[in-house]
Amino acid sequence: MTDRITLAHGAGGALTRKLMRQVFLRHLHNPELSALGDSAPLNITSDRIAFTTDNFVVDPIFFPGGDLGKLAVCGTVNDLAVSGAEPKYISAGLIIEEGYPLDDLDKLVISMANASFESGVKVVCADVKVVERGKADGVFINTSGLGVDTEKISCEPVNPGDIVIISGTVGDHEIAVISARIDFHIKTSIVSDCAPLTPLIRTLLDQVQGIKMMRDPTQGGIATLLCKWVESSSYGVEIREKDIPIAPNIRSICQILGLDPLYLANQGKAALICRPSDAQRVIDIMHKNPLSRDAAIIGEVWDDFPGKVILQTETEGKKILEMRAGEGSYRVC
């Protein structure tokens, strides 16, 4: 095997098989993982399946607190977990640029293996395609995921008075990626929050019955997520700026760069709406888990401004948070 990816590695012949064996099957070995291009036979003893897909094109591929491989597993696992499904199996589809170092590919697949292990999922099918130099940007990864619906997200409607909770500080992932991409000429200790939420969410759903909505505020951040939740609804949400956990170094960099942390991507956070009577229980459970030690109640559901997200600021009174078109930083996940 050469030390860099060649076009032939993606051509489906002997070199592709060698790559699959020496990198993918070696690090991701499990009984279901089939050879390249074949379908994996799975045994799922539930008729309620959750299925999701996500592309990961983060730039740079390695960033403080994670890399594309870890991100690709956590992102899809978290999508399943927050929807109330127990993540079980994921696929890995890689598009690699000719010339990419094999050592770096190896690191990415090891990261995928580690994140899969931590998340309790297996990577059961994989595909690699190689494109010519200048036709991709290193590596892009698609992961699709299968989970079994736990049916533990409450079917109760969201009501005024329900509580909005975030599992920790916001903005860390996007600022970590931006910091790795551009040279600030300042030393920062910022790391991405990229992590699998499976254990935290399993505990929450096992112990709290009244969680009505739950998602991971990735691209677009907590503000965009809340806008999606209230869109076309008979209720709105009011959140308090002072209660939203933001790490001091994230706040500083956001001020320097003119970014609003409420619109920045997170990769290891859950946001949820629950019954008021369950809120303290949610917070107590979250505070016991290191991933969510900064969890906080950040607001409530109201019917005063249906369809709107209101931010109670510390200095400017109330303002409406809108879903933004999509300006800002790109390729953060």
Add this chain to the structure above:
Amino acid sequence: MTDRITLAHGAGGALTRKLMRQVFLRHLHNPELSALGDSAPLNITSDRIAFTTDNFVVDPIFFPGGDLGKLAVCGTVNDLAVSGAEPKYISAGLIIEEGYPLDDLDKLVISMANASFESGVKVVCADVKVVERGKADGVFINTSGLGVDTEKISCEPVNPGDIVIISGTVGDHEIAVISARIDFHIKTSIVSDCAPLTPLIRTLLDQVQGIKMMRDPTQGGIATLLCKWVESSSYGVEIREKDIPIAPNIRSICQILGLDPLYLANQGKAALICRPSDAQRVIDIMHKNPLSRDAAIIGEVWDDFPGKVILQTETEGKKILEMRAGEGSYRVC
């Protein structure tokens, strides 16, 4: 919406939602198709699931007989079908280069919708990421697929005397793509064989009990597929050059370009090994379907050369077909 894809279309904000609604939800509408980034709840009443993933990076994106969208659906559907699974659901993960024409994206998603309809599958989850100009090559698509195992592929071991069948002419897809990529200065009427195999394979598996192996000979062609089948086996395969269906225009272009059609990718063909007593029945069923009207018995399983694929040529006697490293044409699927 602008007439070209912008980075903001992939940023997870309002423009992403607009794109999802105006292109994806519009063409691919079905009850399970969830909003961008969410997981789709599915009802699968079997505990034997088949799961597969594939990236599609074909260049050019539009080629005679198909396009990237059709290919992405057929490729994954066919992977499931030939494994003996009834394809049910697929995901669509698109990576799009900034500046890609929205009209072309629309055409690709319409192709995906048409191919899904013909294949009997639903696209139930989708994700779009956009990368900067020069960081991708138009559009790449990942599809992952879920099917229900029909358990109709025979568990009988492959035995000497078993028959090797191909469902039609070989090489059409790869030559169609190469023809579209390079200018031959000659007019050709070659079209890709890209098509969903679901109906053909459903009929075959319903009516024939003795199909022991079945795959679609995509990248690397029928030669590579047979090499994979016999690798580490106690049997080998002998095929006869004169019996392998090759369209005259494909044969001519292969001669001009010095390509071996046995190593060229197909996208609408199945190859299988069955009991001798079932071979004529397989051929009869195939000949009734326009997709496989050129189906032919091309060889037999032997124990003379275990692990080897022998080609009985028309002029040079017998020769061994080896799995090639991966040289040849790239980005054909």
